Amino acid sequence: MTAGATPVAVAPLRLVVRCWLAHLKYLMSSGFFVAVSSVQPVIFATIAFYLFRAGDRPTSLVYAAIGAGMLNLWSTTLIGSGQALTLLRTAGLLELLVAAPAPFVLVLAPITVATATVGLYAMVATLLWGWLLFDIPLHIEHPLLLVLAVPVTVFGLGMLGTVLASVFVRFRYANALTNLFDYPVWLISGMLVPVDLLPHWARPLSWPLPSTWGVRAVRDSVLGGRPLTAIGICFALGVGYLGLGVLTVRTFELAARRHASLALA
Amino acid sequence: MRSLRIFLFGGLLSYRALFNWIRPSIYIPTMLGKPLFQMMFFTYLGRYSAVADDRFFIVGNAVQASAIAGIFGMVMSLANEREFGTLSAVLATPANRVALFFGRAVPVIANGLFISLFVFGAGIVLLGFRMPLATVPALAATVALTIASCAMFGLAFGSVALRVRDLWVGSNLTYVLMLLVCGVNVPLSVLPGWLAAVGRALPLTHGIEAARQLAAGADMADVAGLIGREALIGSVYAAVGYGLLRLFETESRRRASLDRI
Numbered sequence: 001m002t003a004g005a006t007p008v009a010v011a012p013l014r015l016v017v018r019c020w021l022a023h024l025k026y027l028m029s030s031g032f033f034v035a036v037s038s039v040q041p042v043i044f045a046t047i048a049f050y051l052f053r054a055g056d057r058p059t060s061l062v063y064a065a066i067g068a069g070m071l072n073l074w075s076t077t078l079i080g081s082g083q084a085l086t087l088l089r090t091a092g093l094l095e096l097l098v099a100a101p102a103p104f105v106l107v108l109a110p111i112t113v114a115t116a117t118v119g120l121y122a123m124v125a126t127l128l129w130g131w132l133l134f135d136i137p138l139h140i141e142h143p144l145l146l147v148l149a150v151p152v153t154v155f156g157l158g159m160l161g162t163v164l165a166s167v168f169v170r171f172r173y174a175n176a177l178t179n180l181f182d183y184p185v186w187l188i189s190g191m192l193v194p195v196d197l198l199p200h201w202a203r204p205l206s207w208p209l210p211s212t213w214g215v216r217a218v219r220d221s222v223l224g225g226r227p228l229t230a231i232g233i234c235f236a237l238g239v240g241y242l243g244l245g246v247l248t249v250r251t252f253e254l255a256a257r258r259h260a261s262l263a264l265a
Numbered sequence: 266m267r268s269l270r271i272f273l274f275g276g277l278l279s280y281r282a283l284f285n286w287i288r289p290s291i292y293i294p295t296m297l298g299k300p301l302f303q304m305m306f307f308t309y310l311g312r313y314s315a316v317a318d319d320r321f322f323i324v325g326n327a328v329q330a331s332a333i334a335g336i337f338g339m340v341m342s343l344a345n346e347r348e349f350g351t352l353s354a355v356l357a358t359p360a361n362r363v364a365l366f367f368g369r370a371v372p373v374i375a376n377g378l379f380i381s382l383f384v385f386g387a388g389i390v391l392l393g394f395r396m397p398l399a400t401v402p403a404l405a406a407t408v409a410l411t412i413a414s415c416a417m418f419g420l421a422f423g424s425v426a427l428r429v430r431d432l433w434v435g436s437n438l439t440y441v442l443m444l445l446v447c448g449v450n451v452p453l454s455v456l457p458g459w460l461a462a463v464g465r466a467l468p469l470t471h472g473i474e475a476a477r478q479l480a481a482g483a484d485m486a487d488v489a490g491l492i493g494r495e496a497l498i499g500s501v502y503a504a505v506g507y508g509l510l511r512l513f514e515t516e517s518r519r520r521a522s523l524d525r526i
Binding site for chain 1: 286288290291294295298299302303305306309310311312313314315316431433434437438441442444445450451452455456
């Protein structure tokens with residue numbers, strides 16, 4: 001190792017952190033992203049609060065607040081995944097990044113994790129909104145486990161986002177596909193409606209989704225329960241999607257190099 | 266005769282040229298898929314919260330789905346003219362402005378009606394929604410009027426595109442806000458008075474209420490008041506939209522700022 005060179009194990013970590021930070025800054029400068037991420041979750045949370053309060057479930061408002069926050073965590077992940085490669089391509093950076101010696105997945109994964117991180121705002125915003133306007137108590141049963149559950153959920157969703165991003169790049173109108181996947185995942189992940197209420201055939205669809213286990217982990221941490229199992233499954237799914245993401249990104253990269261289609265929209 | 270041609274063919278041509286989501290690869294997921302899953306999501310949420318029965322949510326979301334066409338369609342019909350650099354050419358023509366602007370709403374209304382019917386159909390097939398056959402024509406007429414009213418709101422909203430660069434944030438948030446305040450998923454009686462008042466000043470609210478009553482077996486006479494209010498609200502937005510378009514056109518000519526992005 002020459003003087004001043006970065007140790008081999010540190011370089012990928014530094015790359016991931018820098019990419020995550022850079023994309024986070026980019027997202028925070030996007031008026032559309034900030035406005036939609038900041039107002040939309042509050043509107044959905046308000047709908048959920050009024051429905052739960054007016055219906056037979058006035059005691060489930062914390063349940064609704066967590067679920068409404070998770071809605072946006074998924075939405076931002078989805079939007080970020082749909083736009084990740086398109087943004088790089090439009091900015092003329094895609095070819096440079098693919099040609100760089102660093103594995104491309106180490107560039108792409110932090111981008112999708114950064115969008116999921118922005119979605120965390122929604123979680124905090126909806127809880128505060130519920131506390132301020134609907135008198136929802138902010139008591140957390142397992143605060144330490146919540147501190148573990150939240151980043152694991154972001155990691156799980158971010159890794160799924162990486163797989164989606166590498167698949168979406170094959171579609172010219174990936175943004176339209178992101179419009180399609182909001183509500184179904186909200187529904188089958190049990191964010192506001194328990195999975196048990198869905199038809200039997202739909203329930204297994206929720207199992208491979210990190211959002212299902214993430215919302216369960218956060219809920220059990222806040223309301224009381226055993227969040228460790230859900231946290232473990234969410235983390236394992238994240239690792240699985242990371243492995244899958246490495247494969248799909250590599251496949252995309254090879255196909256794009258072979259067909260010289262990297263810069264083509 | 267010329268104005269009628271501009272109204273019908275001009276509207277259709279501008280829709281084909283300016284409505285970005287007309288390609289099947291965008292139209293199907295955005296205009297059909299999203300409203301379908303929106304209806305499913307809120308119907309299940311309604312079942313869980315037990316606020317109302319399935320009909321409440323299916324009818325509410327099926328009618329509100331048309332707002333995708335009404336808001337985004339009208340905004341694109343006006344904003345893209347500026348975005349694509351054709352606005353000055355269009356406004357330089359001596360064409361009748363009423364025909365020019367309101368003609369653009371016709372394909373939007375037809376599209377909104379199609380989307381609503383699709384979501385109603387999905388509700389019948391997937392969620393077992395049923396209604397008396399005798400009230401179907403009245404319901405269809407009510408939905409068509411509601412969509413027209415929403416398109417006029419879109420016209421008023423889209424007119425701002427002659428002055429403002431980016432309406433996408435506003436369009437998205439308005440669409441989502443309608444889910445809350447227009448009685449689509451939350452009964453107005455549950456909302457605070459001021460929020461319900463906002464909803465009553467917007468299109469969709471009275472139309473959705475009329476559609477729900479018709480779906481429950483009421484006849485046209487029972488909902489005449491609601492339909493009248495929906496038509497009145499649509500007319501007010503039409504007047505506001507047309508007034509704003511003329512105002513911004515005159516101002517833009519005076520300041521030579523038509524194509525300034």
